[in-house]
Amino acid sequence: MSDVTLDVNGETHTLDVDSSTPLLYVLRNDLGLRGPRFGCGLSQCGACTVLVDGVARRSCTLPVSRVDGEITTLEGLSGDGELHPVQQAWIDDQVPQCGYCQNGQILTAKALLDRNPNPTDEEIRQGMNGVLCRCMTYYRIQAAVRHAADAMAADASGSGPAREEVIR
């Protein structure tokens, strides 16, 4: 065991854990976070995704000792009670079914839009491809990423939210 310091959602934590412990278990079991989830432990599914300095990383295979930046989990995405536009689009489009994978979907989408604020449909499909959903909500996810991109563009241009309520 050794002391490990982690910056998570704006707070600094010092923890006494084995340095090889995958970040996932520290976030879930020591910090009580619910966003990142165990899906495969093999970097194959994306359920455990967190952002490290804004980049989507798989916490199931990332030892705590190798974390080299600020961690944001799903819980940390919304600030001051305001949902992030990606989260808002997820609610407006009623994306989740069971929801187990959606942590990875939302954070991957957020990182994608930070890199590429106006992706083509093909870039959305490719950018999201590594995150699996067994409820098969891909179709709604892709639409919601597009809607979130539109909302973020409208926010950035100061023209206010351009979203209509999407209840189909």
Next chain:
Amino acid sequence: MSHLSEIPKELADALDTFNGTTSRRDFLKSSGLFVLSFSGTGLLDTPGPDSGEASGAPENGTAAPYPEPDFRLLDSWLVVHEDSTATFYVGKTDGGQGTGTAFRQMMCDELDIAFEKSTLVMGRTDMTVDQGGSGGSDAIERDGWAVRRVAAEARRVLLEMASGRLGVPMDELAVSDGLISIPRDPSRTVTYGELVGGRRFDVMLTGSNVNATTGVASVKPVQDLKIVGQSLPRYDIPGKVDGSLEWAVDVRLPDMVHARNVRPPVAGAKRISIDESSVRDLSGFIRVVSRGNYVAVVCEREEQAIEAASRLEVQWEKPATKSFPSSEDLFDYLRNATPMSPARGRGSRTATREQGNTEQAMAAATTVVEAEYDFPFQGHTAIGPAHGLADPSDGQMTIYTNDMKPYSLRTGVAEFLDMPPEQVRVIWMDGPQLYGRTAADDAGFEAAFLAKEIGRPVRVQWMRHEETAWDTKGPAFAFTLRGGLDDEGNLIALDYRARVADYAHVGYNQPDTVLIAQLMGIRPSRPASGGASAPAEMYAIPNRRQETSVVRFPRAFETPLRTGNLRDPGGPQVTFASESFIDEMAVAANADPVEFRLRLLRASSEEDRVFMRARSIAVVEAAAEAYDWDTRPSGKAVGSDRILTGRGVAYAYRARTAIAEIAEVEVDRETGRVWVKRMVCAHDCGLVINPDGLRSTIQGNLLHGLSRALYEEVQFDTEMVTSVDWRTHPTLRHVDAPETIDIVIVNGDPEPDRPDLPPYGAGEPSHRPVAAAVANAIYDATGVRLRRAPFRAERVLAALEAAGV
């Protein structure tokens, strides 16, 4: 009538202590949605039976015993609070298809309160009546009636109370959103909360079983339903999007420890010895628990248990004989095996049905076509592997699970551990999707067994390789079909034969078939064979013969090829064969495949109770119209383009729901990749409670169907399943999603306005025709008929090359 003594203790406690719900609620401002606050430990925020506010930990909410709530008491189903809000208690679960929202819609409509003024507790064996949990797409179709009648009865009783209090006959009262008024004297009103808030109704219901539960009141006619039929947003989504919802995987109890299983390396291996010294010095190690061939390691921390399980040295002895054929030899094996005789085995059967004289008609036919189809074993492979948490404190057992059948988990575990059922309770919480008999059952039993052994709360979760290899499988099928056309291209004879590898079909939460029991050497006297129903269509074919037989493998127990219900059990397999074959017959008749099907549907006017013929015709027509179907025989001329396109149709019904689907494919002739670019689904499930929820469910069904049609196949050699992760049991991904999905919600009922128009199941039916629609579209695009699923690129490429395309 007063039957206070029959009210469950917890419900009585809750009613005594409950004093309004406002403080426990939280309006999620950003979404405008009304949700339960799941802050802190979560469970206790749910107003209701064990919501003693003083208690800080959900696990200790109330002490055992945990008797079953009595379905004949109105108070078991519904509590009205002082602020005229209500909490509903429903013995079902929601796997992410919005059934919880739909229940609230139905119950609010009958009770006459706004949707936002309701909350819902689902699937807690100590708080909700035993409606069996989920399964069979019956939540709305069957259980919806009981909850509607119960809510309607509550409304009637409230009106009766108001009549007494206001001194006005019931028929002179009006109700709106929990407020009862006198239209001719608007100054006098009384609210639901004032009448019964925080107190019991003390009203008995009747009905010989939970599904028949009813009061005196009748449900509202369809025309009077206002909340039903609206696309209300699901209440559970905000908490799933902001990370606040507490799931079964999230529950953490004081003193809790973590376990991981160590599985036999091959099916049927016998444990010889365990070298505990291989893990004893690992930090956090607590114990190796083993009985028979069941082995688990328990550690203080989760990652320690994972590490210890992977390091534990166990000596196993392989069985002397092969357990099953390899996945490559599977279909030859199924075809050449001697099927089980109907006399042997519990419930086993070789079921044959014949109408007309199939052989005679076949002999008289102008054209006879014969084809064989193969469909492999497929897994549930939940995105989150099976898990369970069990708390053994104070001689009771509380299991936190996402198992869709908490009630049988409770009774099964009680029997397995030899505990009185009253000492066991199961708390259902959200979890990864469940479409049938998954390993959630097995993990719940394992957690409870380990908790009892260790004497502390134990959380267990399967690893990915266990989930993929050892979860129950949807069985493999080998089909042989023959059809005969007369000289006018009419299908006059159809011979359907199916062989299914469903010899040891495990049921839900059976203490003698869950994996841990099998590994301990516990088993039923005989394996229970499953089987499959014949194709579900309304085609009028004068002579037809149908035979389904079950084939056994050498190993029935302790096998990773144990079979169980997987979404629409048997449906995708059977419909792949039957609807591919109908397409082949249409080609032989040189007929358009939509026309050919409509002709077969219209060849009779015989109707059944649910108008299945009329509704079948309506969905086929609606799908063709939505797609803008180009009428012509399938099998376009293949040009020189790299990408070949085509369209295919398939139709089926499931129970009382009719579906027709059209797939449009692009086949890359250089790589063999198939992309389903567009899907159309015409869907008739009668009355729709929440149209957007239905669309979401159908979209999931379609894509899951595509995944099974294009990718999923369990692979194995003769001793072990070799599919262990997402590479070896691939699934549909983002790039595979169709560009367009068009869903047409049809109501083909010839009497669409009848007041009691029923809703039918929608959780699975649209899953059924997908593989056939895709295969038929591939044929249209390439002229090549794929008769073995899944249509993975390498297999498609090989078929195209063999055909010279």
